[in-house]
Amino acid sequence: MIRFVASLCLLAAGASAATWHSTATGSDLPMKILEPASGGGELRPAVLYLENLAAPRVGTDSDASIIHDFLAQGCLVVTIDYDHAKQSRWPALNLDLAALRNQIQHHQLLADERLDPAHIFIVPSGCRLKRDVAFYHDGDRTLAMDIVYPAHPVHPVGSVIEFSCDNLNRMGNFSLDFCTDTILEGAAAEGYAAAMADHPVRAPYHGLDPMPQCGWMTKAAVRTLRAQSASLDLNGRIVVAGFSRGSGMSLLLTTTTGLPAFEGHGENQGVDSSVQGAIVLAGRFTYLHLLPHDHMIPRYNIAWGTRAQHEDVWRDAGALDYLHGPTVPLFLSINCTEGADYQLQMQVLARRLTELHSPFIYQPDPQPRGHRMPLDPSVLNPMLSYLRQRLH
Template identity: 25%
Template sequence: MRKKAYFRLKSLLVAAFTIVSFSVEAQQKAVERDTSFTVHSAYVKAKKQYPAVSIATPKIPAGVASKRDLTYCTVGDRNLKLDIFYPTAKRKAKYPAVLLIHGGGWRSGDRSHHIPMAQQLAGKGYVTVTAEYRLSTEAIYPAAVNDLKAAVRWMRANANAYAIDTTKIAVWGFSAGGQLAALMGSTNGDKRYEVNTCNRGVSSNVQAVVDVDGILAFIHPESGEGDDSKSTSAATYWFGAPKSQKPELWQEASALNHVSGKMPPILFINSSVDRMHAGRTDFINKLNELKIYNEVHAIPDTPHTFPLFNPWFEPTLNYTAAFLSKVLNGK
C-alpha cells in the first residue's frame, strides 16, 4: 500500500510540476519579443523591388561619444533602456536634443534601428537618444506613449550631464514611431499620458516633431489600420481590441484629434506608400488654421522602410537636420 501511495504521490507531483512548467513557459512566450521586423528583413523585402538598395551604415562622425543601455525608467520590475549619443566638443551654449523612436507596428522593432541616424545628427550638434518602449506583446496602448514621455523627462532630468538645452527637445519617429512622435507632440501637457512615476514634475513637452511615414489617424478613409479579415492587425494587437469594439481608443491615439495651439512645428517625411501617412492633409489643414509651422517632403518611388536604406538615408537626414536647425536654432 505504501509503495502504491508513493508512486501515486510521485505521479501527482510530476503532473503538478508539468502544469507549473507549462504555465511559466506560456507566460514567457506571452511576453517574448517579436523579431518579425528587423533591418535585415526589411532589406530583403525592399531589395526585391529596389535591387540597388543597401543598408545605411555611414561612418560615425568624429567627436561623437555614446553611452549605451542606460535605464531611463523602471515600471514594475521592467527596466526601460536607452542609448545616448552626444558631441564631445565643449561650448558655451548647450545642445538641442532629439529622441528617436523606432517602428515595427507597435509590436516589433528595436531601438538599434536608428542608431545611424542618431549618430549622424549628433555629428551635426544634437544630443540624440534612441529609446525602447513597451511593445504590444508586453503592454498595450497607452503604455508606449507613457514610456516615451518618460524618456523625454529623463532627458530633461539629466540635461546637465549631457549639455542638453531643455528648451529645445525634438522627437523623431519612423512608422509606428512616427505615429507616436506626432501623438507626443499633439498631447504636450496632456496629463493622461504622464502616469509613469519616473522623474515626475519634469516636463515631457517637445518643441519639434519629425514624423517619418507615421499615420495621423487610425479611423480615417486613408487609413489601412485595423483590417483583421485575414489576421489580427498590428493596431488591433496594440489597442487590445478591434476598432469596432473600442473605437474611442483608436480615436484617442490619433494625433489628428489632438491638434491645438500647443502643437509644436512638425516635419513630415513620407514614402510613396500613401496609407502610411493617413490623415496628413487634414492634419496640415488644422496646423495651417492655427498658423503652426509645418513642412512636407515626399520622396518619390520609395518603400515604406526608406529611411533605413541608401539612397534615401541621406535625404532623410538632410531634411531632418535642415528642419531642426530652422525651428530649434532659428537658422
C-alpha cells in the same frame, strides 16, 4: 532597396588595418580595427568611430581618450578616417551611415568579428556614448535609451530622440538597416546629442499602442533625456523623430502637451516633458480615417470592438486625435511610393494641421524606396535646417 557593397583591402592577413570605400567621398578611407583586451569569446558591442569629418568637431575630448574608454568597456572599435573630405557630413554622410549598417548586416564588413547585432553604434569623432539610461519600469521590463553626445562641448547642445522600430532591441541592426535609419547618427555628426529610446510597447509588436500608457513612457523618456542636461552639457531643447511604429510616438509628444492624463509616471517626474519639435515620417496617427480595405481593421475590431460601437476607444488610440489647437512646428515626410494606408494618414495629418493653423514643413521623399526613411538630399537638407532652427 539600396544595397551597399563593401570594398575591403586588408594590408596583411590578420592585420588590424584596412580600407573602407566611402560612397559619400567616392574614395577608399583608412580603417583600423582595435580589439578590446577582454571578452574574446562572446558577442561584443562595436563602435564605428568616424574621425576627421567635415562638420565642425563639437566635442573637445581627444580621440585617444574616447577610444581608450570604449576599449576598456569591452567594445570592438573600428575607426574610419575621413580626412576632412568636404562631402563627409550631412546629407552625403548619411549614405555612408546606411552603408555601414547594411554591410555589417549582410556580412560584407567585419564578417570575421563576433559582433552583438543589438549593440552596434556609429559614433562621430569627439562624442561619447552613455548606454542604458533607464526612463520607465513596466513590470519586469525596464525601458532605457542610449545617448551619443559631444564630450565637453564649448556650448551646450540640443538633442534628438527617437523611439526604436525594434521592440526587442532598440539598436537592433536589422531594423536600422532595413529602415535606412540615419537621422540620429547624422545629427550626432552635426554636433547634436542623439538618443535611441525603447519603444513603449514590448515585443512582439502587433500594431496596437495602448493609451495613455504610451504617453506615460514617451514623456518619461523626454524628461529623462532633459535630466541629463547638466551632466552631458545639453541645452534642454529636444526634437523627437519617428518612423513607422515610432512615428505615432513622435506625434503623440506634440499633441498631448499639458494633458495631465499623460503625466505623472516614470522617471524624473517634475522635469519638463515638452519637445521643441518633431520629425514625423510615415506612420499611423488616427484610427478614425482608414481606407475601407485597411488590413489592420480586423485586428482593431478584435482589440477595441467595432468603430461604430466604440468610436471613443478608436479615437483615444490615435495620437492625432488629441490635437485641438496649434502645436510646435513639425517636419513631415513620406516616400512617394509608400503604401496607400500611410499616404492617407499623412494627408489627414497635414490637413488637420492646416485647419488648426499649426505650422509644419512637408517635404515628400522623391526616391521610390517604399517604406524606408529618407536618404535623398531634397529631404535631408531641409530636415537639418529644421533641426538647427528648433535646437538652438
